[in-house]
Structure formats: structure tokens, C-alpha cells
Amino acid sequence: MGNVIAIAQKELKSYFSSPIxxxxxxLWALLYGYFFVAILSFFVRQSMQMSQFGMQGPQAMNVNQQxxxxxxxxxxILILFLMPMVTMRTYSEEKRSGTIELxxxxxxxxxxxxxxxxxxxxxxxxxxxxxxxxxxxxxxxYGQPEWKPIVTAYLGLLLLGGCFIALGLxxxxxxxNQIVAGMVTFAVFLLLWVITWIGSFSGPTVDKLTTxxxxxxxxxxxxKGVIDTTHVIxxxxxxxxxxxLTAKSVDSERWRG
Amino acid sequence: MIEVQHLTKRYGRVTAxxxxxxxxxxxxxxxxxxxxxxxxxxxxxxxxxxxPATEGKAIVAGFDVFDQPIEAKRRTGYLPETPxxxxxxxxxxxxxxxxxxxxxxxxxxxxxxxxVMQKTRVDDMANRLCSKLSKGYRQRVGLxxxxxxxPDVLILDEPTAGLDPKQIIETRxxxxxxxxxxxxxxxxxxxxxxxQTCQRVVIINKGRVxxxxxxxxxxxxxxxxxxxxxxxxxxxxxxxxxxxxxxxxTRVVESDRKDGVVGYEVESEHGHDVRRDLARAVxxxxxxxxxxxxxxMSLEEIFLSLTTExxxxxxxxxxxxxxxxxxxxxxxxxxx
Numbered sequence: 001m002g003n004v005i006a007i008a009q010k011e012l013k014s015y016f017s018s019p020i021x022x023x024x025x026x027l028w029a030l031l032y033g034y035f036f037v038a039i040l041s042f043f044v045r046q047s048m049q050m051s052q053f054g055m056q057g058p059q060a061m062n063v064n065q066q067x068x069x070x071x072x073x074x075x076x077i078l079i080l081f082l083m084p085m086v087t088m089r090t091y092s093e094e095k096r097s098g099t100i101e102l103x104x105x106x107x108x109x110x111x112x113x114x115x116x117x118x119x120x121x122x123x124x125x126x127x128x129x130x131x132x133x134x135x136x137x138x139x140x141x142y143g144q145p146e147w148k149p150i151v152t153a154y155l156g157l158l159l160l161g162g163c164f165i166a167l168g169l170x171x172x173x174x175x176x177n178q179i180v181a182g183m184v185t186f187a188v189f190l191l192l193w194v195i196t197w198i199g200s201f202s203g204p205t206v207d208k209l210t211t212x213x214x215x216x217x218x219x220x221x222x223x224k225g226v227i228d229t230t231h232v233i234x235x236x237x238x239x240x241x242x243x244x245l246t247a248k249s250v251d252s253e254r255w256r257g
Numbered sequence: 258m259i260e261v262q263h264l265t266k267r268y269g270r271v272t273a274x275x276x277x278x279x280x281x282x283x284x285x286x287x288x289x290x291x292x293x294x295x296x297x298x299x300x301x302x303x304x305x306x307x308x309p310a311t312e313g314k315a316i317v318a319g320f321d322v323f324d325q326p327i328e329a330k331r332r333t334g335y336l337p338e339t340p341x342x343x344x345x346x347x348x349x350x351x352x353x354x355x356x357x358x359x360x361x362x363x364x365x366x367x368x369x370x371x372x373v374m375q376k377t378r379v380d381d382m383a384n385r386l387c388s389k390l391s392k393g394y395r396q397r398v399g400l401x402x403x404x405x406x407x408p409d410v411l412i413l414d415e416p417t418a419g420l421d422p423k424q425i426i427e428t429r430x431x432x433x434x435x436x437x438x439x440x441x442x443x444x445x446x447x448x449x450x451x452x453q454t455c456q457r458v459v460i461i462n463k464g465r466v467x468x469x470x471x472x473x474x475x476x477x478x479x480x481x482x483x484x485x486x487x488x489x490x491x492x493x494x495x496x497x498x499x500x501x502x503x504x505x506x507t508r509v510v511e512s513d514r515k516d517g518v519v520g521y522e523v524e525s526e527h528g529h530d531v532r533r534d535l536a537r538a539v540x541x542x543x544x545x546x547x548x549x550x551x552x553x554m555s556l557e558e559i560f561l562s563l564t565t566e567x568x569x570x571x572x573x574x575x576x577x578x579x580x581x582x583x584x585x586x587x588x589x590x591x592x593x
């Protein structure tokens with residue numbers, strides 16, 4: 001466990017001593033802030049219209065349903081765009097600079113290295129999510145949103161991000177070129193998002209399959225405040241499988257030399 | 258301490274290391290010598306557990322590197338060809354991180370980091386980022402990293418590459434000091450390094466071990482007959498002829514000539530010291546004796562003769578290899 005923490009700390013430190021963490025968090029804050037403003041103004045205008053039509057006033061609209069949920073839904077797409085920047089260097093940079101030789105000849109297991117890298121990236125991601133929590137906090141000052149669906153939504157976001165990170169690690173472990181890793185990761189993430197689009201007109205089996213594969217669709221229930229074990233298990237097994245394949249990829253690299 | 262048995266590594270159809278067997282005793286420095294691409298790095302990577310062997314066995318500090326990699330790695334320090342530094346960490350941060358993953362107890366970490374920094378003379382750069390270090394410092398931080406957990410076995414892949422002459426001497430001195438407590442394998446293609454630092458040499462070529470011996474034994478083993486180099490100012494007289502008549506001299510070859518000064522290679526029977534007779538013959542003829550020295554086969558020549566053995570042992574096309582091949586090193590010796 002000590003080794004995992006040491007490697008996770010090192011990963012996190014290297015995010016913050018390079019521009020990556022600042023760029024990712026900065027872009028994240030900017031885009032998220034924009035979404036927040038856009039959805040908030042839409043929400044405010046709609047609630048004003050509703051009150052003009054003689055309904056019971058602004059409070060009648062549900063903050064959770066009509067503001068927080070669509071907002072966090074957009075966050076899932078934001079993750080898709082920004083996460084490749086976080087994961088692309090994890091393995092490829094170590095391979096290119098030769099520092100992978102240090103890790104692979106140190107008395108640590110491949111699993112500890114992978115877990116360290118995964119947790120390091122997860123921690124950066126958690127910091128990103130913490131930025132979004134500031135805006136949500138503001139809503140508590142001016143309105144009365146329910147906190148439970150927010151908690152489940154964030155749990156879902158953490159799991160969702162974990163899937164992206166596990167997949168990103170895998171792709172990064174396959175190449176020593178960061179740019180290649182980043183682009184492939186982005187393409188795969190995007191594909192996993194739009195995969196449902198063909199489902200609706202390709203028959204019920206394909207529809208089911210694509211919905212199942214779409215990482216983002218599994219988040220919907222979390223957004224509604226529901227913790228469905230199906231989705232929890234889906235995410236956890238996705239993460240496990242991704243990390244497992246990463247371990248295999250690192251191991252096969254040894255054999256191929 | 259290190260035992261390598263029939264180690265073979267194949268990459269697809271290419272055999273990088275072919276049936277390599279050797280052992281290193283505790284406290285010994287073993288030089289691993291070979292041209293580029295001979296399989297030195299591959300062998301070292303197998304020993305450090307970076308990659309598995311296709312066949313064979315490697316035991317480091319009593320643990321099989323394949324069956325018990327963690328135990329073996331705990332006792333091994335490795336300096337790869339390019340020091341594995343993280344550019345965005347300072348030297349202290351880097352060494353602290355390495356000490357963590359190498360299992361140095363947290364109470365001793367700070368002290369160990371200070372110790373290895375002093376030992377490798379990088380303490381004046383302690384807070385400098387690794388990316389801002391010069392090549393010499395990078396190499397030494399790499400060495401510090403290998404030493405941090407006080408391993409029994411040190412495996413150094415070209416530890417003096419890229420250092421300036423002063424640093425090379427310092428590094429060699431450091432490596433010598435480390436022997437005794439540590440068992441060391443170092444690879445190099447710089448031959449003097451081997452004769453200066455190592456107790457034993459493994460010469461490897463195209464993945465195969467071609468010789469294992471002490472530098473001194475290798476030198477004497479390959480020296481068939483004694484050869485002297487004599488430079489004479491004979492005013493145009495045929496000094497070679499009179500030198501050839503000295504008892505015990507088997508062959509005299511003229512190797513260079515400039516302004517009436519002629520250099521000869523004088524071969525004599527093994528165990529027959531003809532230096533006195535040579536000097537007497539020259540002086541009594543009234544010539545000037547400018548130089549008289551034994552020509553030992555340097556490690557360079559041994560190395561060349563061993564690593565090009567395949568070519569030499571094949572039947573020579575026409576010219577006998579003796580003269581053409583032998584004249585070359587002499588020319589070098591004179592120029593140098």
C-alpha cells in the first residue's frame with residue numbers, strides 16, 4: 001500500500017509541477033462556469049415565464065430536476081473532452097523518457113504501479129469535481145436544492161471518471177507517444193458516447209448492446225438520485241477490466257522487450 | 258552473488274543474448290565488455306527483472322529474478338543507460354521518491370538521501386530540478402538512485418558515459434570504493450575502464466560470451482610471443498639485419514621509417530628477454546637508440562581480436578593476416 005501511495009503522490013506532483021494540471025483545471029473551470037451561467041439563466045428565465053403565467057412562483061420549479069441534473073449531464077461530456085489530457089502522459093511519457101525502467105526494476109509489482117497511477121489521476125479528477133461543487137454550493141445559498149440526488153450524481157461522476165481514467169491508462173500504456181495516446185483516447189471516449197446513436201434504428205438487440213456500452217448513459221440514474229447496483233457494478237467492472245488490461249499490456253511489453 | 262546460467266533472449270527471430278553463462282562472486286567488480294548491440298543492455302535488463310529471459314536462469318543475491326522478482330529487485334540497484342530521472346522533480350524529491358518505492362524505511366529516508374548525495378557528489382545540486390542538470394550530474398544522480406537502498410548488487414549500464422575526464426576518474430574511484438560491500442556488474446565499451454576498475458571481464462559479442470577472465474590474464478593469454486619496439490637512428494645502415502642475428506630473436510619487422518630513423522618490431526621467443534642484447538647491438542654499432550619498449554597487446558587489441566574472431570578464423574582470402582593485421586596496432590602505438 002505504501003508503494004501505491006508513493007506512486008500516486010508522485011503522479012499528482014508531476015501533474016502539478018507541469019502545466020497539465022493548471023490547464024486542465026483552468027479549462028474545466030472555464031467551460032463548467034460557462035455551462036453553469038447558461039443553464040442558470042435559462043432556468044431563471046423559464047421560472048419567470050412560469051410565474052407570469054400565474055403559477056406559484058420561482059420556487060415551483062425543481063432546482064435539482066431542471067438545473068443541477070442538466071448541468072451535471074453536461075459535465076459528463078466535459079470529462080470526455082478533458083480526461084484524455086490527464087491520462088495520455090501517464091505511461092507514454094515514462095516509456096519515452098526511460099523512467100519506466102526505474103519503476104519496473106524497483107521492488108514494486110505492476111499492479112501497485114497501475115493502482116498508483118490510477119489513484120493519482122483520480123485525485124486530480126476529484127480536485128476538478130471539487131471546483132464544480134463551489135457552484136452547486138452557491139445554489140444552496142439562494143435556493144433549497146435537495147442534497148441527496150447531488151451526492152448520488154457526484155458518486156456517479158466519480159465512477160464515470162474512473163472508467164475514463166482506466167481506459168485512458170490502457171491506451172497510454174500501448175504507446176510511447178503522448179499525442180497518439182491522447183488522440184486515440186479521445187476518439188475512443190467519443191465513440192463510447194455516440195455509440196447509442198445507431199442503436200435506435202438498428203433493431204432491439206443492437207439498441208440494448210449500445211446502450212449498455214455507452215459509459216455516459218449509465219450515469220443517468222445517478223443523476224436522478226437513484227443508485228442502481230446495475231450501474232455501480234457496470235462502472236466497477238469497467239474500471240477493473242480496464243486496469244487488468246493495462247496490467248496485461250505492461251506485462252506483454254516486457255516480453256516483447 | 259550473481260549466477261547466470263544459459264541465458265537466452267530472443268526478440269522474434271533475432272537472438273539478442275545467446276546462451277550466456279557466468280557468475281560473479283561477492284564483492285567483485287565484473288566488467289561487461291562488448292561492441293554496441295552485443296547484448297550487454299539486454300543481459301542487464303534481464304538481471305534487473307526489467308524483462309524476462311526466453312530461456313535460462315538468473316539468480317541475483319540468492320533469488321531467481323523470474324520466480325522471486327520482488328526479493329531480487331530489493332537487493333539490486335540499477336543504473337540504466339539513460340538515467341531514469343523525472344524532469345519536473347528536484348534531486349532531493351526524486352531521491353526521496355525512489356527511496357520510498359525501493360522500500361527504505363521512512364525513518365531512515367532523509368539520512369539515506371543525504372548520504373548517497375554526498376557519496377555521488379550531487380549534494381550541491383540538491384534542490385535543482387532534474388531537467389536542469391548537466392549530463393554529468395544526471396549520470397551521478399542516476400548512480401545515487403541505484404545506491405539509495407544500499408543494495409547487495411549494483412548493475413551499472415555504462416556508468417561513465419557522457420562524463421568529463423575528471424568526473425570519469427571520480428566515478429571509477431567511487432565504483433572501486435563501492436566494491437567489497439556491493440557486488441558490481443558494469444558494462445562499457447571503453448576498454449581502459451575495464452582494466453582500471455574491474456577484477457574480471459566478460460567479453461560479449463553478438464550475444465555470446467567470447468571470454469571470461471581477469472584483464473591481466475586476458476592480456477597474457479593472447480600474447481603469444483614477446484614483441485619489442487625498437488627505434489634506431491642508424492644513418493641509413495641496415496639495423497634490422499643485425500638485430501635479426503641476435504640469439505633468441507625470431508623475427509624483425511620494420512614498422513615505420515622517418516628521416517633515417519627506423520622503428521622495428523622485434524619478436525623473440527617466449528620467456529627470452531632480449532632487451533639487453535638489443536641495446537648492446539645498437540649501441541656497439543655506433544647507432545642512436547631512441548626507443549626500446551615491450552609491446553603488450555592492449556585490451557583494445559584483445560577485444561578486437563576476440564570480437565572479430567569469426568572473420569579471422571575463416572580462411573583468409575589471399576593475404577596472410579599476420580603482417581597486414583599486426584602492422585595496424587603498431588602504427589597506432591607510435592602515433593599515440
